[in-house]
Amino acid sequence: MSPFTHTLLAYLVAVGLLWGYAMKLWWSLLRLNTDSSKPIQRQENIPS
């Protein structure tokens, strides 16, 4: 591998992992906010 390939590989690994994890967390937070804003549905078939 040439020094350029080494540099490119290092940047791809670092940027990919950092922003990949950031996007994973964004997605989880987005899902959390969407789910928590939904009204809780009443389950009619539970015996009182």
Next chain:
Amino acid sequence: MKAVHKKILITYWLATIVLFTVSMVLVIAWTPVEQTMGVVQKVFYLHLPVAINTFIACLVTFIASVGYLWTRRQAWDDLAVSSAKVTVLLCGIVLLTGMIWGHSAWGVWWTWSPRLTFSLVLWLLYVAYLVIRPSIESRQRRALVSAVYGVVAFLDVPLVYLSVKLMPDIHPSSIVLGTEMKWTLLACMIPVTLLSAGLIVMRFHLQRAESLVSESINEFEPQAVVRGSMGGLA
């Protein structure tokens, strides 16, 4: 989420993305190629900021662990585990970028030099922190054990930092940088720090939500058992 919080969050992340892009452009187009090492020296502009932020994330885990031991509040434990997760990610990136740089500079992917060994130990310590946690069922006990572990694991941070100064090491201990190189390093340091802080905060929000759900389940379950047994008796 309130509209104001949403605006702050969007501004924060937009600023991080813009600054990160600017720093990458500076690394590629503006910073001169170092004469001895050549183009592979440019790995340093991401390697060093991520390494510094690894130490900061370890410090956050340490402070949060002390905070838990002091107050016994669940939020401190949530912060400690969140920053421990980010520490594993950052330290992993430091090891990988260092290995790639080392392969070009030294001709080997790995060598058991003090700095590299203590860095690997640091990564393993925080991986073990995350692996051990789920094996402890009681929430209070898990938080207590994790807090003690979080304090002890931090002892490796000064070892990583000082190893290169106190022991003979192949790892560079100090680098002389030109003006453009210093500005590029600063330009990379800011967005990486913003990104690392953002990751800890986002992970903390998710961890808090998980803890609150687990707390409410724990509160609800005994009542459900009592109600169920009374129903059976009736």
